[in-house]
Amino acid sequence: MKKTIRDFNLKGKRVLIRVDFNVPLDKELRITDDNRIQASLPTIQHALEQGAYVILMSHLGRPEGKQVSSMSLTPASKRLSELIGKNVIQCSDCVGARVKEELKVLDAESPVAVLENLRFSPLEEKNDAEFARQLAENGDIYINDAFGSSHRAHASIEAITKYLPSGAGFLLSKEIEYFEKAVSHPERPYITILGGAKVTDKIKLILSLMDRADTILIGGAMAYTFYRVMGIKIGNSKFEEKGLPFAEEILKKAKIKNTDIQFPVDRVISQEFKENAVSRIVEGDIPDGWMGMDIGPKTVAKYKDTLSKAKLIVWNGPMGVFEMRPFDNGTRALMEHVASLTGKVTTIIGGGDTAAAAAHFHLEDKMSHVSTGGGASLEYLEGTPLPGVVALEDKEKVHA
């Protein structure tokens, strides 16, 4: 068990929180979606309520180690100031004497500061120890609340924990709590739904789930790479040439291990990759000139039936092109079903496209947990330890 922000006495302390303020900006540098800032509020508010000074740090975009003014965190600190109704100090950099001066003005009236984009320094992504030590000088306690970056051993995520007492914020601790349910002690039957476009992204995950999960349900374009190996004709469907040997390996292993890995029995096909294109449903081969866009109704019924027996459901990757009607039906129907099971069943939605699909169908609040990190959730589920989680202090450890 990792320490959380609740395990520290924060009164009068400078709490250095690694947040994810990597928000989308338009050309005028206006934030187009402030969800990530909103999501960090519980941890920030808790620290403020406990009488702490809050110093936030984040990356934004890919400035590649250079100062890029369009990637400043200024719009994020302005938005945060509006949300918390308090003055927020935007620092000119993330380390150094000038930042120390700027942080001296933290007081009861202005208890929050945001350090400038961590990735303006090339040392952040290098997990540089000296850079991490300088970052750590800005605080007394380090809290990680940036799950989406915790699979990266970067200075603000990993090396910094060597210089300060450390723990997880509320967002990160919820991610750990739910992913641990899947990785360490899954309730059974544990059923996973895997979709999306690429097999190669998920090979490690599939191989690891063969040992951990009871059933694996496959959908999305990923299924067509498997069909190619199985000798089912896929017409013009999207598939991954590079993924073919891996799909073959997975099928061989599944046979040896007797894994319950299920593939769609029917598919919604179209001749055009566009919204409202004419579609048909087929079982078996896809005719030339047509491509698979979604799982069909028989597959939806079969998967729903299987899922009804689950105690734990983990979903990673959409079942079809959910962004376009009518090819959203399969993902929507299964997601509504999974949502209806929540409560009796622990339901976990991996981040990235699957979380986007849950938001698209307005079902985010109907799941036990929707992860905020795509890559990080994939690695967690694979059983790959996340550097940002491993580095945090364990609960038992007592600090002088």
Ligand code: AMP
């Ligand atoms: P991934 O990033 O691998 O999780 O893939 C997500 C993307 O896969 C989504 O944008 C879906 O539109 C796309 N996708 C799912 N099923 C299909 C399909 N049958 N054909 C083409 N794209 C698909």
